Amino acid sequence: MRLAEFTRSTTFRWAITVAVAFALGTLVLFGFVYLRTEVYLTTRIDSLIVGELEVIATAGPTLRVDLVDSRLRGDPRRLKLAGLFGADGHRIAGNVESLPAGLKIGDPPHEVEVMRIDPDSRGLQAIRVVATRLPNGDQLIIGRSIYELDDIAAILESALLLGTLPALSIAVAAGVLLSLRAQRRIEAINQTVLRIVAGDLRERLPARGTGDPLDQLALIVNGMLDEIGGLIQQLSGVGDDIAHEVRTPLTRVRASLERGRDNAATLDELKAITDRAIGGLDKALSIVTALLRIAEIEHGRRLAGFGEVELAGVMHEVAELYDPVAEDRHIQLEVEATDIVIVRGDRDLLFEAVANLVDNAIKFTPADGKVELKLLKRADEFVIRVADTGPGISESEREVVTRRFYRSDKSRLTQGVGLGLSLVVAIAKLHGFHLTIGAGPGCTIEIAARQA
Amino acid sequence: MTTPPIENTVHGGSPLLDTGVTGRAAQPGSERMTRVLLIEDDDETAHEIVAELVDRGFHVERAATGGIGLEKARAAEHDVLVVDRMLPEIDGLVIVETLRGEQIRTPVLVLSALGGVDDRVRGLRSGGDDYLAKPFALVELIARIEALLRRPTDTRETKLRIGPLELDLIDRAAYRGGRQIELLPRECRLLEYMMRREGQMVTRAMLFEDVWNYRFVPDSNLVDVHMGRLRHKVDAPGEPPMIHSVRGAGFVLRAPG
Numbered sequence: 001m002r003l004a005e006f007t008r009s010t011t012f013r014w015a016i017t018v019a020v021a022f023a024l025g026t027l028v029l030f031g032f033v034y035l036r037t038e039v040y041l042t043t044r045i046d047s048l049i050v051g052e053l054e055v056i057a058t059a060g061p062t063l064r065v066d067l068v069d070s071r072l073r074g075d076p077r078r079l080k081l082a083g084l085f086g087a088d089g090h091r092i093a094g095n096v097e098s099l100p101a102g103l104k105i106g107d108p109p110h111e112v113e114v115m116r117i118d119p120d121s122r123g124l125q126a127i128r129v130v131a132t133r134l135p136n137g138d139q140l141i142i143g144r145s146i147y148e149l150d151d152i153a154a155i156l157e158s159a160l161l162l163g164t165l166p167a168l169s170i171a172v173a174a175g176v177l178l179s180l181r182a183q184r185r186i187e188a189i190n191q192t193v194l195r196i197v198a199g200d201l202r203e204r205l206p207a208r209g210t211g212d213p214l215d216q217l218a219l220i221v222n223g224m225l226d227e228i229g230g231l232i233q234q235l236s237g238v239g240d241d242i243a244h245e246v247r248t249p250l251t252r253v254r255a256s257l258e259r260g261r262d263n264a265a266t267l268d269e270l271k272a273i274t275d276r277a278i279g280g281l282d283k284a285l286s287i288v289t290a291l292l293r294i295a296e297i298e299h300g301r302r303l304a305g306f307g308e309v310e311l312a313g314v315m316h317e318v319a320e321l322y323d324p325v326a327e328d329r330h331i332q333l334e335v336e337a338t339d340i341v342i343v344r345g346d347r348d349l350l351f352e353a354v355a356n357l358v359d360n361a362i363k364f365t366p367a368d369g370k371v372e373l374k375l376l377k378r379a380d381e382f383v384i385r386v387a388d389t390g391p392g393i394s395e396s397e398r399e400v401v402t403r404r405f406y407r408s409d410k411s412r413l414t415q416g417v418g419l420g421l422s423l424v425v426a427i428a429k430l431h432g433f434h435l436t437i438g439a440g441p442g443c444t445i446e447i448a449a450r451q452a
Numbered sequence: 453m454t455t456p457p458i459e460n461t462v463h464g465g466s467p468l469l470d471t472g473v474t475g476r477a478a479q480p481g482s483e484r485m486t487r488v489l490l491i492e493d494d495d496e497t498a499h500e501i502v503a504e505l506v507d508r509g510f511h512v513e514r515a516a517t518g519g520i521g522l523e524k525a526r527a528a529e530h531d532v533l534v535v536d537r538m539l540p541e542i543d544g545l546v547i548v549e550t551l552r553g554e555q556i557r558t559p560v561l562v563l564s565a566l567g568g569v570d571d572r573v574r575g576l577r578s579g580g581d582d583y584l585a586k587p588f589a590l591v592e593l594i595a596r597i598e599a600l601l602r603r604p605t606d607t608r609e610t611k612l613r614i615g616p617l618e619l620d621l622i623d624r625a626a627y628r629g630g631r632q633i634e635l636l637p638r639e640c641r642l643l644e645y646m647m648r649r650e651g652q653m654v655t656r657a658m659l660f661e662d663v664w665n666y667r668f669v670p671d672s673n674l675v676d677v678h679m680g681r682l683r684h685k686v687d688a689p690g691e692p693p694m695i696h697s698v699r700g701a702g703f704v705l706r707a708p709g
Contacts, residue, residue, distance in 0.1 A: 275700070285587060320638060321664070324677045348667065 012183075015175020022171050026164045030156055037152050045128045045144045046109040053130050053142040056082070061136060065093045071142075079145045081116060081127055087137030096141060097122065105131045105139060114143065185214055201229050231299065241291050246284045253280035290419040297349065297426040305346040311384065312337035312375055314347065318354045319373055322362060330367040333358075337375035341382045343449060345431045353427040356420040357386040357445055364390035364443065380450060387444040393437055485511040486601060489530040491521030491547065492563070493539050501534070504590045505597075518542025528556050532600050534593075537564035537575065545578040552579035559600040563588075572667070591701040595653045602652055612647045615707030617686065617694060619647055626686075633685050638663070642682055646695065646705040655702035679703055 056067045068082045072095050083096030091098065097115040104110060109130045116125045127143035134140055188206050195203045204225060205218035253276075260273030319335035326333035343350075354373070361371040369389040376383040428435045428447050438444035488510045492498040498514050505512045513530070515521035518539040525533055525547065533551075537544035548560050562580035564571060575583040582596050610621040618627045624640050626633040635643065645663050646654065656675040660666050676697075683695040692708035 278700075282589075321674060321678075324681050325674060328677060351666070 012176065012179045015172065015179050018175055019168060019172040023164065023168050026160070026167070030160050030164075034153060034156050037156075038149055041149055041152065042128065042146070045146065045148075046130075049109060049128060049130050049142045049144050052082075053132060053140065056142065057132055057134060057140055061138075064134075064140070068093045078116075078118070079148075081114060081125070081129075081141075081143035081145070083141045085139045085141075087139070089139075092138065094141075096143070099139065099141070100129070103129060103131055103141065105133055107131075111146065112143075182214070189214075189218065196225065201225065201232065235295070242288055245287050245291075249280045249284040249287070253277045253284070256280070287419070290423065294419065294423050294426050297423070297430050305348065306344055307347065308342050309345045309347045309350055311341045311343060311350070311382065312339065314351050315354055315373055315375055315384065318351060318358050321355065322358050326362055326371060329362065329365075331362055331365050332370040333362070333373070334370065335373045337373070339375055339377050339382070341375060341377070343382070343431070349427045349430070353424045353447070354384060354386070356424050357384075357447075360420050361386050361388035361390065361443065361445075364388060366390065378448075381448050382450075384447045385444060386446075387438075387442060389442045392441060392443045395439070485509065486532070487511045487513070487530045488532050488534060488597065489521070489524055490514045490534045491518065491525070491539065491544065492534070492536040493517060494536075497536075500590070501593065504594065508594060510597075518544065518547055522547050522550060525551055525558065526554065526556065528558060530558055532597055533558050533560045534597065535560055535562055535580070537562055537566065537571075545575060545580070548579045559603075561593075561596055561600060563593075589701070591653075591698075592655050592657060595655045595658065595702060598652055599649065599654070599658065602649070612644065614647050614650050614705065615694065615709075617647070617707075619643055628686060628688070628691065631688065635682075635685065638678070639682050639685070642678065643686070646703070649705070651704065651706050653698055653702050653704045658702070 052071065056064055056071075059067055064084060068084055071080055071082050081094070081096055083094030083099075084092040085099055086092055089099055095117050097117045100112045100114040102112045107130075109128050111126065112129050113124055113126050114129070116123055125145055126147070127145050129141055129143040131139060131141040185206070192203050192205050204222045207215050207218040207222065209215065256273055257277050260270055260277075264270040264273055315335055315337040319333060323333055358371065358373060365371055365388040371389075372385070372387045374383075374385045374387070376385060424445075424447075425435055431449065433447050433449035436446050436448070438446060486509075488505055490498060490501055490505070490512060492501065492514065493516055495516070498516070502512045502514055513524060515524050518541040521535070521539070522542060524530075535544045535547055539547075544562060544564070548562065551558070551560070559581045560579065562575040562583045563586060564575060564583065565586045572583045572585070581600055584593060584596055612619045612621070616629045619640075620626070621640075621644060624635065624637070626635055626640070626643060642659070642663050645659070659675050659679075679695065679697075683693075686695055687693045694705055694708055696704050696706065698704060
């Protein structure tokens, strides 16, 4: 990645913004600390000098001079100032050369500049000062240097330099590093997405398993890709099924039409052949319709039709529809559904599922056999059971029969496109129901689900 | 599935061209030919449909695009519209919605390659009167067009009578001549449906949709079995048949003679 590109990146800008905000915050903090310290120190100095002034002012004239002198002794840092001046302003004692300009006698502590005289030097000094006129007309001033405040400012300044600048540089460096890393991951994601867009649906976004937001996003997108991949596979599966299964009837249609064109001697013969061809086409079309329906149901597009369905009613309706057929084939169709069981589902689809099971059962049951349609309640679930006295399904076949198009060898002679059970499985799955094929004798198929 | 052999087929000639089965497509008491507007963009499909309709005595006009079709339909000179759903320019359903919005009530049969349940619901909700998924048998198309043209006139009537056959909907009792016919509830609805469409062919799909309200059944021969039962009851041995099978298509109920 080029530098220009990097500095334009959002993450880099964020890093810079955060660093600047951090620096400003620190400055404000230090300023606040300085101000508070200054106020505190000034208050302390003021109370000190006011106290001393009071002590010295209340002493007698001789003691006063001693007190001034003793105050000034033992002050290695040269903080203290004191001065006793006569009424005319001449210096009596202390280390202040003369009454300073700006001094307000009798006022609360304030700041002035004085000429300080020491045994070996003199110089100007900024001080906090308080002064009073004594009963004998003398003037007493007490002061204290404020260069401590400058010290504090200097300390804070150096702390700012020593502490903040490294912290600031660390913040910027961390920001740059993080943004570089994020940038690199995003770059990796972009590359992957581009490959996916180009058609490689097996690609997945890199995830590091840390669970950070970028990782979570990658996981969600990967889940989405899995789902899309599954759907596409199903779709192409449907396409393959259609191509494969429709080819057989179409081949037959083609052959019979060809033979009819060449061999039919009479119009009636040609008509018969045409009828067969139409029948073959209808069969091919019904396969396409059935496959598309299964796909439609499998993809769960029909949840919109869900409502409360009373199962016993559905089962009685199916029995009513199939009763004449069963009777014609000398099969006893028994329905036993008395419990009121209400589930959430698509009534038409559930009807279709039960109808398909009964249809299959009747087809596979020989004459004088029996088909039972029962609604059972077991613990907290209900079971729709369709049992017949037909040949049953062998254990090895039970898994396979639910696949599209599978027809057991025994059923080759029975008509039907072999999609019935796949459809039932798809409908059961859509409803979250569970389909099991039981052991013989005969065939027992159960759809089980929890009651709504 | 083995179904009982169909007992009464229409005798003589090609059953589908039997005038008694399809009618002459003329409105009762009118000399005017029935006018159909077909809006279909595929030339070959349109050609076959037009040829079939003309054979059956309809006057057919065809529009190849939605725009032209809508213009023609607006003139409201047609007795029935057959509208393909996927058209260039304007979607077939938009045409139907537009017409209904303009208070043009010509019956519409929607044709569509989309056969899903939702597609059908959408087709009917937009104002179509019937919905037929492609590919369809031509005879199914004709039966549905005729059903739209001859809607049952008075559905509040509770006593139906066709020739010697009588059905009392309130008592759920049927008589043929003096003979009483015992009917199961579903058989009663089936007979009512057939009697209200006397002389008109009804297909298996129509029966499933209208009498049973099912769209998908595992085996369409089921209708034949139920119809066989009903016929057995209505047409006793020795009586002239009233319920006829139309081979490969459906059934028709007609007064004997």
